[in-house]
Structures are given as structure tokens and as C-alpha cells.
Amino acid sequence: MLLDRLAAWQAREQEPFDAALVAVEEEERTARRRLEDALRQAAALASLRREQEELRHQLEVESLRRRREGVRDALALDRSLLEARAAELVAAQATRDRELGVLLSAPAIAPAVAAFVDASEQLAVASGAVAPSAEEALSPSDRALLKPYLLAASAPPPSLDAPSAGIGVVISTDPPQGRPEALLVVLPVPFAVYGDATARPEDLCTLLAYRLVAAVHALLDEVGASEAMVRFAELHGSLALQVWLGELQVVPDLRDRFLEGVAGAVEGAPELEAAGIEVYAVWLTPDLLMETGA
Amino acid sequence: MSTDVSVLRPWSIVGVAAALELHPFEVVRLLARDRSLPGDLRLRPGDVARVVELGGLEVWWSPERGVTPAPPLLVRALAGELLARGIIEPSWTRADNLFRGLGPASQGAVRRAVNVWIRSGVMGSRMSARGLELSVRAATVADLRAFAEGGAGPFSGLVEASDE
Numbered sequence: 400m401l402l403d404r405l406a407a408w409q410a411r412e413q414e415p416f417d418a419a420l421v422a423v424e425e426e427e428r429t430a431r432r433r434l435e436d437a438l439r440q441a442a443a444l445a446s447l448r449r450e451q452e453e454l455r456h457q458l459e460v461e462s463l464r465r466r467r468e469g470v471r472d473a474l475a476l477d478r479s480l481l482e483a484r485a486a487e488l489v490a491a492q493a494t495r496d497r498e499l500g501v502l503l504s505a506p507a508i509a510p511a512v513a514a515f516v517d518a519s520e521q522l523a524v525a526s527g528a529v530a531p532s533a534e535e536a537l538s539p540s541d542r543a544l545l546k547p548y549l550l551a552a553s554a555p556p557p558s559l560d561a562p563s564a565g566i567g568v569v570i571s572t573d574p575p576q577g578r579p580e581a582l583l584v585v586l587p588v589p590f591a592v593y594g595d596a597t598a599r600p601e602d603l604c605t606l607l608a609y610r611l612v613a614a615v616h617a618l619l620d621e622v623g624a625s626e627a628m629v630r631f632a633e634l635h636g637s638l639a640l641q642v643w644l645g646e647l648q649v650v651p652d653l654r655d656r657f658l659e660g661v662a663g664a665v666e667g668a669p670e671l672e673a674a675g676i677e678v679y680a681v682w683l684t685p686d687l688l689m690e691t692g693a
Numbered sequence: 694m695s696t697d698v699s700v701l702r703p704w705s706i707v708g709v710a711a712a713l714e715l716h717p718f719e720v721v722r723l724l725a726r727d728r729s730l731p732g733d734l735r736l737r738p739g740d741v742a743r744v745v746e747l748g749g750l751e752v753w754w755s756p757e758r759g760v761t762p763a764p765p766l767l768v769r770a771l772a773g774e775l776l777a778r779g780i781i782e783p784s785w786t787r788a789d790n791l792f793r794g795l796g797p798a799s800q801g802a803v804r805r806a807v808n809v810w811i812r813s814g815v816m817g818s819r820m821s822a823r824g825l826e827l828s829v830r831a832a833t834v835a836d837l838r839a840f841a842e843g844g845a846g847p848f849s850g851l852v853e854a855s856d857e
Contacts, residue, residue: 500695509696516700545701552701553733596717601707605717609706609734612718613725620726626822631718669733 463686470569470687471635477566477587478637484561484674485603491557491673499551508548511541515549555669565677568611570657575684579653582627582642583634583688584661586611587678590633606670607678608638614664615640615657622649622656634688658682703735713741713750714793719824723747748823749787751778754794761795764802771803772841772848775816781829782817788825815848 503512518536534542534549566587572579586592588604599605619627619642630641650656662680665671671678710717723744724730731740744750753774754761762770771791780786791807792800807827810816815833819826829837839846 496698497695499698503696503698503701512696512701519700549701552698553703553735593716593718596707597711601705605707606734609717609721609730612721613730616722616725617728625726628820628822629722 466687470683473567474569474585474587474635474637478589480564481566481587481604481607481676482589484559484564484676487559487561488556488603488670488674489600491559495557496552499548503548508544511537511545512548514538514541515545556673558673559675561675563675563677565679568661568678568680569688570654570661570680570682571685571688572654572682573685578651579649580644582640582644582653582657583685584611584615584640584642584657585634585688586638586640588638590636590638593631593638594633603670603674603676606668607665607676610665610668611661611678612640614661615642617664618657618660621660622653623647624649654682703731703733703737704741706734706736709736709741709744713744713748714789715744715748715750719748720744722823749790750793751786751790752794753778753790754799761799764799767799767802768806769841769844771806772837775829776834776838776841780827781834782831783828785819785826785828787823788818788827791827810848 502508514537515533518533534545537545568587569583569585571583571585573581573583586608588608591599592604592608596605615629619625619629624642624644624647627642627644627647630643632639632641658680662678665678706720707717710720713720720736721730724740724747727743727747729740729743731737736744752758761767774791775781778786788807791803795803807816811818811827814830815837817828817830833848836846836848840848
């Protein structure tokens with residue numbers, strides 16, 4: 400009897416707890432479900448974040464690739480423009496030379512020309528001695544007769560009357576900021592100007608390369624890098640000068656000196672003026688020109 | 694009939710470079726460093742003389758200097774030239790001075806000899822702004838002289854042995 404009452408009491412007292420427990424358990428299950436949902440969502444978000452990061456990286460890579468491609472295209476465009484003008488200039492010069500050549504074949508002039516050629520051939524190019532010019536070796540009468548023809552032969556090239564066009568010399572330093580350890584100058588001329596120098600005709604491309612190479616050497620002296628070694632290399636079909644500066648104490652404004660000096664060195668060049676070519680210098684970071692491994 | 698007008702012009706850089714057995718850009722480098730590159734990029738005799746002087750160009754082999762011996766005697770003659778010209782450390786010479794005036798086969802023989810001598814310590818080599826330069830090591834002068842004068846000494850057969 401007592402036990403029955405006790406059981407009834409316990410059941411009565413326990414009832415609210417059971418109900419509460421059921422409610423708490425339900426809440427716990429709900430909370431766990433929400434937590435699992437949140438964790439799944441967090442995992443999904445992390446995955447999405449990685450995808451976005453990868454896409455962003457791919458975009459940067461693609462952007463760099465497109466910018467490099469743009470630089471390559473610009474170099475090729477400048478090169479082809481210069482080569483086209485070079486061919487036109489060769490043709491124009493040949494026409495003028497033929498006309499002058501006919502005048503030089505006149506019986507009154509031909510002996511003086513022959514004497515000049517003889518004198519030229521007698522100059523020993525490799526002798527190291529300061530030889531007189533062929534003109535000085537002529538008789539006074541031959542010299543006077545030939546003078547206008549000599550001037551005409553050495554006159555600036557005939558103008559193409561072509562629209563003015565700009566081509567770029569690309570300058571880069573590595574590292575791009577701070578004291579440079581290496582300098583790269585990419586000329587808007589085909590590498591063959593260097594690689595096949597003895598086989599190619601000395602055309603507008605060659606003459607521009609001469610002027611720019613001379614400018615680079617003169618500038619290296621000015622910036623304190625006269626001992627730096629210059630190496631010629633092919634970069635995307637163009638001729639490039641690679642200069643290892645290493646530990647040389649060069650001036651801090653090397654980049655500006657080269658930007659001003661390289662373009663300035665070709666100002667007023669008669670063959671460029673005749674061809675309607677203007678040369679400008681542009682500075683680019685090295686990663687736009689070549690794989691730097693960075 | 695038309696005369697070739699180019700004969701009336703001063704020399705081209707490429708023409709002078711060919712005559713001096715240099716790359717045209719080396720001619721440009723020498724005159725640019727000297728601030729004496731003509732504005733019309735055409736060279737007169739005085740410019741050529743300047744290139745020769747600035748570059749330290751020498752002609753070791755030419756008909757005017759007598760008959761150039763054929764290999765292998767050429768290698769002994771080369772040793773003699775190096776010593777006669779005092780190309781002994783600390784005096785250096787441009788590497789191309791050793792080849793100027795030689796035909797392709799003789800140039801090949803000189804190149805092989807120089808390579809062997811550098812490897813075996815007879816000569817030193819260094820890179821400078823004007824390219825590869827060479828010099829005889831002071832310690833090897835006596836042995837090189839014995840080789841040059843009589844084909845004797847430890848350097849006798851050195852080049853030939855490298856071909857085997």
C-alpha cells in the first residue's frame with residue numbers, strides 16, 4: 400500500500416521532468432541539426448571562398464598573360480612597321496643612286512670616279528694608321544669635279560613622305576624597384592640585325608640598332624656602369640640588350656636617365672626622319688617581358 | 694650604264710667590322726664609349742684607326758708578316774707570338790687578336806690550343822666589357838718558351854693529346 404502510494408507520488412513528481420526532458424531533448428536535437436547545417440554551410444562557404452580565390456588567381460594569371468601578349472604584339476608591330484619602312488627606304492635610295500650612278504658614268508666624270516675608287520682601295524682598313532681619305536688622295540681638279548657627286552652620294556636618304564609613326568624602345572630593370580641588378584633594353588628591330596649582322600644589308604633597322612646600342616653604352620658610362628657586360632639576346636623576335644649590373648654602384652635615377660637618354664639619342668637621325676619614324680622609350684616591369692619565376 | 698654610287702660614300706660600319714674581323718656592334722661600342730661615333734654612321738680612315746686603337750686590335754697573322762704555318766706548327770708559332778708580345782699576366786689581350794687573319798681551319802687549331810692551355814693552367818681567361826681576354830700564366834712562361842722554340846718541354850704534345 401505504502402509502495403503504491405510511493406510509486407504514485409514518484410510518477411506524479413516525475414511527470415514534469417519527463418515533459419521537460421522531452422522538450423530539452425527536442426531542443427538539443429534542433430540545435431544539433433542547426434549546428435550541423437551551419438557547419439555544412441561553413442564548409443560550403445570555405446569551398447566557395449577557395450573557388451573564388453582560385454578564380455581570382457586565374458584572372459591575375461590571365462591578365463598577366465594578356466598583358467605579356469600585348470607587349471609581344473606591340474613589339475612585333477613596331478618591328479614590322481620599321482622593316483616595312485626600311486624596305487621602302489632601300490627602294491627609294493636605290494632609285495636615287497641609279498640616277499646619280501648614270502651621271503657618274505659620264506665620260507667627263509668617270510676618270511675621277513675611277514681615281515677615287517683606286518684611292519679608296521689603297522686605304523688599308525686594318526693597318527691602324529691614320530690614312531688620308533680617298534678624297535684627299537685625288538688631284539685638285541678631280542677633287543673639285545667630284546665634290547658635288549660626293550656630297551650627293553652622302554646626302555641624307557630621300558624622304559618617303561610617309562605618315563609619322565612611333566615605335567617603342569622598352570626598358571626594364573630587375574628588381575623593378577630599388578637598386579637594379581640587371582637592365583634590359585628591347586629594341587624595335589629584329590634579332591637578325593645582330594645575329595646575321597654580316598649577312599644582312601645595313602638598312603634602317605641596322606642603323607637604328609647602331610644608334611640605340613651606342614646610346615646604351617654611352618649611358619652605361621654616365622650611370623657608373625662602364626664595366627658592365629652587355630649581352631645581346633633575342634626576346635620575342637626582337638633584339639634585346641641584357642646588362643648585368645650586379646653590385647655596381649649605379650646612379651639612383653638610372654631608369655629616368657635611360658628613358659630620356661635612349662629616345663634622345665636618335666632625335667634628328669636623318670634616316671629616321673626620312674622614314675617618318677619617331678622613337679619613344681617606355682619602362683615596363685620585367686614580368687611583362689619574360690617569365691621571372693616569381 | 695650606271696656606276697655603283699656606294700663607292701663614293703665613307704665606309705659602312707658593317708664593312709669596316711668585316712675588314713677588322715669584329716662584330717659591327719663592337720665597332721659601335723668602341724666609338725660610342727669614346728663619344729666619337731660619326732652622326733652619319735659612316736666611317737672615315739681616322740675612325741677606323743680609332744677603333745683599332747681603342748679596341749687594342751692587333752693582326753698577328755698576315756701575309757705581310759710572313760707565311761703563317763699550318764697546324765700543328767701554328768700552335769708553336771702562337772706560343773711564340775704570345776711571349777713575344779708580352780701577353781703574360783698582368784698583361785691581357787683580346788681573344789680575337791689570336792685569330793685575326795687566320796683561315797677557318799687555322800682558327801679551329803688555335804681555338805683548340807687555347808682551350809687546352811686554359812684547362813691545363815698555361816693561360817688565364819677573363820670576361821670584360823670588351824669580351825674574352827687571355828693571358829699566359831707567369832709560372833708557365835719557361836715551359837711555354839721551350840715549347841715555342843723547340844717543341845720541347847711539358848707542353849709538347851699537350852694539344853695533340855687532347856684530340857685523342
